[in-house]
Amino acid sequence: xxxxxxxxxxxxxxxxxxxxxxxxxxxxxxxxxxxxxxxxxxxxxxxxxxxxxxxxxxxxxxxxxxxxxxxxxxxxxxxxxxxxxxxxxxxxxxxxxxxxxxxxxxxxxxxxxxxxxxxxxxxxxxxxxx
Amino acid sequence: xxxxxxxxxxxxxxxxxxxxxxxxxxxxxxxxxxxxxxxxxxxxxxxxxxxxxxxxxxxxxxxxxxxxxxxxxxxxxxxxxxxxxxxxxxxxxxxxxxxxxxxxxxxxxxxxxxxxxxxxxxxxxxxxxxxxxxxxxxxxxxxxxxxxxxxxxxxxxxxxxxxxxxxxxxxxxxxxxxxxxxxxxxxxxxxxxxxxxxxxxxxxxxxxxxxxxxxxxxxxxxxxxxxxxxxxxxxxxxxxxxxxxxxxxxxxxxxxxxxxxxxxxxxxxxxxxxxxxxxxxxxxxxxxxxxxxxxxxxxxxxxxxxxxxxxxxxxxxxxxxxxxxxxxxxxxxxxxxxxxxxxxxxxxxxxxxxxxxxxxxxxxxxxxxxxxxxxxxxxxxxxxxxxxxxxxxxxxxxxxxxxxxxxxxxxxxxxxxxxxxxxxxxxxxxxxxxxxxxxxxxxxxxxxxxxxxxxxxxxxxxxxxxxxxxxxxxxxxxxxxxxxxxxxxxxxxxxxxxxxxxxxxxxxxxxxxxxxxxxxxxxxxxxxxxxxxxxxxxxxxxxxxxxxxxxxxxxxxxxxxxxxxxxxxxxxxxxxxxxxxxxxxxxxxxxxxxxxxxxxxxxxxxxxxxxxxxxxxxxxxxxxxxxxxxxxxxxxxxxxxx
Amino acid sequence: xxxxxxxxxxxxxxxxxxxxxxxxxxxxxxxxxxxxxxxxxxxxxxxxxxxxxxxxxxxxxxxxxxxxxxxxxxxxxxxxxxxxxxxxxxxxxxxxxxxxxxxxxxxxxxxxxxxxxxxxxxxxxxxxxxxxxxxxxxxxxxxxxxxxxxxxxxxxxxxxxxxxxxxxxxxxxxxxxxxxxxxxxxxxxxxxxxxxxxxxxxxxxxxxx
Ligand code: HEM
Numbered sequence: 001x002x003x004x005x006x007x008x009x010x011x012x013x014x015x016x017x018x019x020x021x022x023x024x025x026x027x028x029x030x031x032x033x034x035x036x037x038x039x040x041x042x043x044x045x046x047x048x049x050x051x052x053x054x055x056x057x058x059x060x061x062x063x064x065x066x067x068x069x070x071x072x073x074x075x076x077x078x079x080x081x082x083x084x085x086x087x088x089x090x091x092x093x094x095x096x097x098x099x100x101x102x103x104x105x106x107x108x109x110x111x112x113x114x115x116x117x118x119x120x121x122x123x124x125x126x127x128x129x130x
Numbered sequence: 131x132x133x134x135x136x137x138x139x140x141x142x143x144x145x146x147x148x149x150x151x152x153x154x155x156x157x158x159x160x161x162x163x164x165x166x167x168x169x170x171x172x173x174x175x176x177x178x179x180x181x182x183x184x185x186x187x188x189x190x191x192x193x194x195x196x197x198x199x200x201x202x203x204x205x206x207x208x209x210x211x212x213x214x215x216x217x218x219x220x221x222x223x224x225x226x227x228x229x230x231x232x233x234x235x236x237x238x239x240x241x242x243x244x245x246x247x248x249x250x251x252x253x254x255x256x257x258x259x260x261x262x263x264x265x266x267x268x269x270x271x272x273x274x275x276x277x278x279x280x281x282x283x284x285x286x287x288x289x290x291x292x293x294x295x296x297x298x299x300x301x302x303x304x305x306x307x308x309x310x311x312x313x314x315x316x317x318x319x320x321x322x323x324x325x326x327x328x329x330x331x332x333x334x335x336x337x338x339x340x341x342x343x344x345x346x347x348x349x350x351x352x353x354x355x356x357x358x359x360x361x362x363x364x365x366x367x368x369x370x371x372x373x374x375x376x377x378x379x380x381x382x383x384x385x386x387x388x389x390x391x392x393x394x395x396x397x398x399x400x401x402x403x404x405x406x407x408x409x410x411x412x413x414x415x416x417x418x419x420x421x422x423x424x425x426x427x428x429x430x431x432x433x434x435x436x437x438x439x440x441x442x443x444x445x446x447x448x449x450x451x452x453x454x455x456x457x458x459x460x461x462x463x464x465x466x467x468x469x470x471x472x473x474x475x476x477x478x479x480x481x482x483x484x485x486x487x488x489x490x491x492x493x494x495x496x497x498x499x500x501x502x503x504x505x506x507x508x509x510x511x512x513x514x515x516x517x518x519x520x521x522x523x524x525x526x527x528x529x530x531x532x533x534x535x536x537x538x539x540x541x542x543x544x545x546x547x548x549x550x551x552x553x554x555x556x557x558x559x560x561x562x563x564x565x566x567x568x569x570x571x572x573x574x575x576x577x578x579x580x581x582x583x584x585x586x587x588x589x590x591x592x593x594x595x596x597x598x599x600x601x602x603x604x605x606x607x608x609x610x611x612x613x614x615x616x617x618x619x620x621x622x623x624x625x626x627x628x629x630x631x632x633x634x635x636x637x638x639x640x641x642x643x644x645x646x647x648x649x650x651x652x653x654x655x656x657x658x659x660x661x662x663x664x665x666x667x668x669x670x671x672x673x674x675x676x677x678x679x680x681x682x683x684x685x686x687x688x689x690x691x692x693x694x695x696x697x698x699x700x701x702x703x704x705x706x707x708x709x710x711x712x713x714x715x716x717x718x719x720x721x722x723x724x725x726x727x728x729x730x731x732x733x734x735x736x737x738x739x740x741x742x743x744x745x746x747x748x749x750x751x752x753x754x755x756x757x758x759x760x761x762x763x764x765x766x767x768x769x770x771x772x
Numbered sequence: 773x774x775x776x777x778x779x780x781x782x783x784x785x786x787x788x789x790x791x792x793x794x795x796x797x798x799x800x801x802x803x804x805x806x807x808x809x810x811x812x813x814x815x816x817x818x819x820x821x822x823x824x825x826x827x828x829x830x831x832x833x834x835x836x837x838x839x840x841x842x843x844x845x846x847x848x849x850x851x852x853x854x855x856x857x858x859x860x861x862x863x864x865x866x867x868x869x870x871x872x873x874x875x876x877x878x879x880x881x882x883x884x885x886x887x888x889x890x891x892x893x894x895x896x897x898x899x900x901x902x903x904x905x906x907x908x909x910x911x912x913x914x915x916x917x918x919x920x921x922x923x924x925x926x927x928x929x930x931x932x933x934x935x936x937x938x939x940x941x942x943x944x945x946x947x948x949x950x951x952x953x954x955x956x957x958x959x960x961x962x963x964x965x966x967x968x969x970x971x972x973x974x975x976x977x978x979x980x981x
Contacts, residue, residue, distance in 0.1 A: 005788040009779065013788025025436045032440050032458050039455040044827055059454070083786040092332040093705050093790040099334035102425040107433045110465055114437070117461035125454045248799045317806040325799045351806055355814035359821065363917070372906050372913035374821070380835055380910030382828045385821055392817075700799065704792045712799075755935055760945040760953070768947025771870035 017097060020080050021104040023073025024111030027066035031115050034062035035122075043128040055127045063119040070112045077104030141662040141686050145693040152696040153245070153658040155717055164717040166250035167658055168239050171257045173554060175232025176547075178257075179225050182264050186220040189213045191618060194578075198611035200599040210595035211278040212297070216271055218281030219301065222401065223308055224264045226539050230404040231315050233546055234343040236554060237411075238319060240649035240656060241337045243328025243665045243672075245698035248321040251715050251757070252314050258725030259311035266732060267304035270296065277301035280593065282394060283364075285375040285386035290368045299368060299736055302361040307732045309358050316347035316354075324703050328648070329690070330667035332705040337647045337670075338421060341428055342407025345435040349396045349403070352439065357393035360386060369738070391442040399438045401535065403431065405542035406473060409495055412542075412549050413477060415643035416492040417484025420671055423476045430469035430476075437466045463513070467506075474503065489643075490564035494545035497572045501537025505530060508583065523593075526586030532579045544571065544624060551628065552642045556655040557635030559627050567623035574617025581606040581613075646671035651682055664690040664699050667706070724753045804956040808963045811925075815967050818921065819974050822914045833979055834911045838904050841915075845896045846976045849889055850968065853926075856885035857965050860933075860958045870948035872940060879937045882961065886930045893923050915975060922964070922971055929964045932957040 005013065042048065042055050050058040081101035084094045155161045165171070193213050196204040205213065235253065239246055247253045270276040275296040279288050288298045323344045327336065363374040364386070373379035375386050410421050421427060440462035443451065477499065486492065508530040512518045521527060544567075551559050586592075588602040597603060641650040650673045652660055663686030665678050672678040681690070689708065690699065696714045701707060731746035782788060826833050834840060859881035866874025906916040936957055939945040946954060 005782040005785060005791075009782035009785075009788045010791040011793070012783035013785070014791035014793030016783065017789050017791070018793070025433075028436075028440070028462075032462070036455045036458050039452055041827065043452045043455075079784060080789045083784065083789055086786070092330065092334070093792065094786060096332040096334045096704055097786075097790040099425050099428070103429045103432060106426065106429045110433055110437075110468060114440075114461045114465045117464065118458045121454055121457035121461070125457065127454050128452050129454070249803065313810055317803055317810075320806055321799050321802045324802055325797075351810045352813050355810055356817045359814055359817040363821070363913075366906075366913070366917065370906065372917070373910040374825070374913055374917075376910070379908075380825065380829050381913070382825055382910075384828075385824055388824065389817060389821065702792055702795050703797065704795065707792075709796065751931065755931075758935075758953070760939055760950075762942070762944035763947075763950070764944070765947065767949065768944065769870045769949040770872055770947040 016076055017080055017100060020073055020077035021100050021107070023076070024070040024104075024108035027069040027073070028111040028114055031062055031066035031118065034066075035059050035118060038062060039127055048127060056122060059127060060119070060122050063115060063122055067112065067115045067119065070108055070115060074105065074108040074112065077101050077108055081105060140684050141691055145691050146662060148693040149659045149662065149691075150657070152693075155658065160719070161717065163722050164254075164719045166246070166254045166715060166717050166721075168235050168247045168250065168253060169554075169656060169658075169660075171253050172232050172234075172236030174257055175228055175235055175260070176554075178261055178264065179229035179232055182220050182224040182268070183229070185268060186217050186225060187618065187621065189217040189220075191614060193217065194611040194614040196595065197597070197607050199608070200604055201596050205595065207595045208274075208278070211593075212271065212274070212276040214593055215277040215280050215283075215301075216268070219277055219305075220264075220267070221535070222281055222397070223305060224260075224267065226401040226535070227312060228260050228264075229543055230343075230346070230401070230408075230539070231312075231319075233408065233543075233550070234319055234404060235315070237550070237649060238322055238340055238343055239326065240553075240652060240660060241340055241647050242323060242326060242331060243648045243661060243667065244322065244326035245660050245664070246714055247318050248326055249318050251718060251721050252318055254718075255721035255724055256311045256314040256318070258722050259314070259728060260308065262725055262729040263304055263308035263311060263732075266307060266729065267300060270300040275300060277304075282390055283386075284390075285364075285383040286377075288364055288368075288386070289375060296736065299365065302365040302368070303732050303736050306358060306361050306365075307728065309354055310728065312350055313354060316350040319343050319347040320351075325700050326698065327701055327706045328665045328667050329699065329701055329706055329708045330665075331672075331701075334425075335667055335670045335672075338410035338424070338427055338431070339404070339407040339647075341431050342404050342410070345431045346400050346403045349400050349435050349438065353393045353396040353400065356389045360389040360393070365735075388442070392439070395442045396435075396438040398534070399434055402538040403435065405498075405539040407431075408542040408546040408549075409477060409498060410473075411647065412491050412495055412545050413480050413484075414671070415549070415645040416487045416489060416495075417480050418487065418644075419480065419484040420646065421476060422479040422483060423472070424670060426472050427476055430472045433469045434466060437462050437469075441466060460513075467510070470506070474499065489548075490559070490561060490568055491545040491549040493565065493568045494541050494548065497568065498537055498541035498545065501533055501541060501572075501575065505533030505537050508533065521586060523591055524586040525582040525590045525592055528592050529579045529582035529586060532575075532582075536575055536579070541571075544568075547624070547628065549643070550649075551631055552638030553649055553652075553654050553656070555632050555635070556638050556653075557631045558638050558642065559631040559635060563623060563627045563630065567620050567627055570616060570620030570623060572620075574613050574615075574620050577613030578610050578617055579613070581609045641673065644674075646674050648672050648678075651679070662686070662691065664692070666690065718757075720753060720757045724750060724757070727753055798952060800952050800956055801959075804959050808959060812963065812967070815922075815970065818918050819970060822918060822974055823978075825910050825914060829910070835909050838908070838911055840979045841976050843976060845892060846972055849892045849896075850972055852885050852892065853889045853968050854965055856882050856889070857958075857962050859885075860961050864951065864954050864958050867946050867951045867954055868948055872946070875940050875946060875954065876937065879933050879940070882933055883930060883937065886926055886933070890923060890926060890930075893919065918971060918975060922967055925964045925967065929957075929961045932960060 038050060038059050039055070042050055048055045078101075080097055084098040084101065086094070155165055155167065192205060193210065196202050196210065235247070267276075277283065277300055278297045279293060279301070283298065283301055286292055288301075323336070323340055363372070366372040367374055367376065373381040375381050375383050377383060410427060414420055441459055443456060443459040508526070512530075548559055548564055551557070585603050585606045588600070590597060590600075590603055597607075638654040640652065640654050642654075643650070648665060648667075649656075651665065661682065663682055665672060666681035666685075668677040669675040689711070692699065692711050696716065697711045698714055700709045700712050702709055727746050727749040731743050731750065734740070734743035734746060829835065859878040863875045863878025863882075866878065900915070904912045906912050936954060
């Protein structure tokens with residue numbers, strides 16, 4: 001890795017950084033909307049299924065997929081954090097990435113915790129109980 | 131720039147003269163109305179918001195006087211309704227956010243090392259709109275037409291058939307009008323912080339206060355539209371007979387509540403977040419060290435501003451959602467306490483590890499921690515559903531949110547006022563007077579609001595204009611009232627302190643506190659151009675950093691002095707690499723004219739003079755068109771080929 | 773560095789991961805992005821209100837007495853409005869190369885399409901108003917609020933475009949070094965188009981689902 005990355009690699013790297021920082025937040029947003037919307041609408045329509053799938057499984061998917069997405073984001077943030085270890089006082093791009101990586105690691109943990117708590121609720125509560 | 135043959139580095143006397151010529155505004159009446167200087171505008175925000183605070187505070191004193199004894203007759207029930215509604219609405223919308231935006235306006239360009247905001251004219255426009263919207267709402271009170279349905283204006287009580295008269299029209303239009311200002315200011319903060327940071331100030335060197343203001347601005351961008359949509363529908367329902375909130379024709383009252391809280395929950399953080407930013411800005415100077423855990427505080431700011439959007443269902447206990455769908459939101463409300471906790475612990479650690487300098491700003495910070503933590507504690511009690519249903523709509527709730535709002539917003543603001551007064555006015559305040567003010571405010575606050583927990587638990591409902599004598603109510607109500615007078619005296623002393631400083635205060639040196647951020651590298655008060663040479667930032671605490679200081683003095687280069695014109699430097703988004711120098715706009719009256727046209731528009735809508743409203747709308751369009759009209763330039767400069 | 777492993781390594785190296793992105797945008801660009809973001813949220817709130825009231829209302833939607841909206845006019849309106857973004861793009865590209873004629877003709881084409889859209893909307897209103905109005909029930913309120921508010925945005929967008937056109941015809945306004953305002957207005961216009969697609973789906977298509 002002594003050569004400088006080309007424009008393509010740079011674009012990918014830059015996007016990866018933001019995935020690591022904000023991936024969890026986005027996943028959580030999707031999770032809340034999908035899980036809440038599914039549950040609310042299906043129950044309002046008086047049915048415990050979505051098409052052929054039982055409602056709890058559909059809602060479960062709205063938990064599992066975002067959770068996996070968040071785990072990926074967490075791993076990327078951790079990777080950035082390790083790769084930028086040699087950030088010196090003066091290399092401000094590295095220092096900045098490293099700071100964002102720390103923010104990413106912790107925020108992904110927070111969002112993962114929220115999503116997992118929602119997952120526990122799916123396992124424990126019957127979907128339409130008022 | 132080191133290899134060129136430019137004149138020796140450093141700012142020369144000629145540079146200073148030219149900068150003064152390009153940036154100074156001659157003191158004249160026209161100059162007063164047309165200024166676009168962020169420091170003058172910021173000062174005006176602070177003074178105007180302070181004025182609305184006094185009005186809202188006086189309303190509260192009238193309420194407390196009425197409630198001092200059972201069955202008193204100071205005000206009528208109708209007047210009482212208007213008083214608490216105006217008190218709440220004004221405190222939230224016309225005082226808290228604008229006051230903090232005032233700090234932001236004054237400080238953000240100084241802290242990031244720029245010469246003004248990104249859009250100075252928009253900034254002036256935002257101020258005038260804020261002023262006019264505030265006057266618009268308060269003017270309704272003497273006419274007995276003020277909002278009277280509480281600050282969150284629940285449907286169906288906000289509907290025409292239940293609430294005739296102009297009251298809620300003033301609310302809907304006033305908040306729509308004000309929303310223009312808040313949105314404009316938020317966009318301005320975001321763009322300023324992204325593009326105008328001094329060279330070298332990469333994201334990991336941005337002061338925490340600036341992070342807080344930017345996060346707040348993002349919350350405004352995504353939360354305020356919900357309130358605007360709500361008020362738009364409310365006004366249409368009331369005035370033009372639509373049925374959004376009318377269950378008899380397919381509408382739904384809960385729609386109002388949902389939209390309101392989609393805005394309202396983030397709004398709690400919109401108010402508290404910049405105030406917490408003030409705390410992070412004040413602490414380093416009085417603990418002689420940087421705030422512990424900078425990245426974690428950034429994390430906390432960013433994650434709170436995101437998660438706060440996911441907790442609004444919290445406010446809707448009685449609506450019969452399926453429990454499962456409710457739990458997705460309560461997971462968010464549980465986790466959001468973690469980042470808030472992180473900040474508190476980071477500050478406590480800073481105080482423990484640092485060397486405390488016990489001056490008035492630090493006293494207010496300590497008062498903030500105590501009060502805010504108590505408020506957070508009663509907040510956690512609401513998480514117990516049974517308890518929540520017991521105390522909903524009682525004075526317990528009033529006690530809780532005053533602990534949060536006065537603790538979380540007013541105390542930090544007072545700390546900020548004492549801290550930055552030398553910078554804003556160029557004068558020192560009187561320390562003894564400040565201490566007296568602190569102790570009176572602190573004691574008054576707790577004597578007023580602590581008893582409210584008690585009589586709330588004893589069952590006294592909120593929003594009642596009077597009460598029958600009941601055991602446990604009378605005595606504590608009297609205590610609350612006495613406390614509120616004490617609090618008022620304390621706040622009066624703050625005002626006296628400010629006036630005293632402006633009139634008699636000792637001249638302040640540029641950096642009386644040895645603070646860590648860039649505003650302390652400028653004169654007190656700063657010159658119109660802020661920095662003779664824009665700094666080159668080398669660390670998170672630029673004012674404690676010798677290389678940054680050197681870049682302002684002997685190391686200043688022409689590319690950062692920019693004395694030939696009214697110019698400042700644009701830098702890149704993440705790492706603040708210099709991109710180019712840009713021309714900044716001159717002072718102009720157009721922002722004022724535009725805001726005036728909007729005032730006429732909203733007033734005509736309120737009074738149902740629709741033709742006048744149409745004319746005003748045309749005037750708005752015309753003013754904007756003229757405002758943005760491009761100057762004519764020669765084709766070579768534009769680059770035209772055919 | 774031509775094998776896949778090398779590409780991954782390059783993209784995940786410290787340097788690539790510290791690429792500055794976004795970078796080099798102007799203040800005006802960011803201002804317009806933020807403005808569009810807050811406006812988009814406003815529309816999201818209105819459309820969200822539509823779905824909320826619809827699902828709270830019950831099985832028959834639109835309520836009895838109002839027929840489900842016909843599709844022909846709105847589809848024609850879509851066919852007029854969505855392509856109207858293309859001339860703006862073309863015009864913007866042109867002025868970046870200093871070709872003023874492209875700017876002017878592109879903007880003019882968009883003006884024509886936009887005005888056609890408004891005319892179609894007016895004719896649709898004329899028909900609908902005989903059936904129901906804003907005060908008939910919540911459905912009517914939603915229909916006229918959402919489409920009317922969007923129409924207002926089209927008008928604002930057209931004002932911007934007309935303003936650019938006027939400034940360009942006067943001369944001395946835009947060129948390859950100065951085209952920021954063209955881009956900002958273009959962004960707004962694309963936004964107005966996209967919102968229309970969301971409205972088409974919400975108001976016209978979703979009652980048939
Ligand atoms: C300065 C001292 C203050 C006093 C003595 C005071 C007193 C009161 C009282 C007595 C009420 C309850 C009225 C009722 O329910 O009947 C009230 C309500 C309220 N206060 Fe304060 N307050 C003060 C400061 C503040 C501040 C600084 C804020 C916000 C930043 C604030 C925000 C509110 C709000 C939102 C309400 C609820 C209004 C409603 O019920 O709609 N207050 N205040």
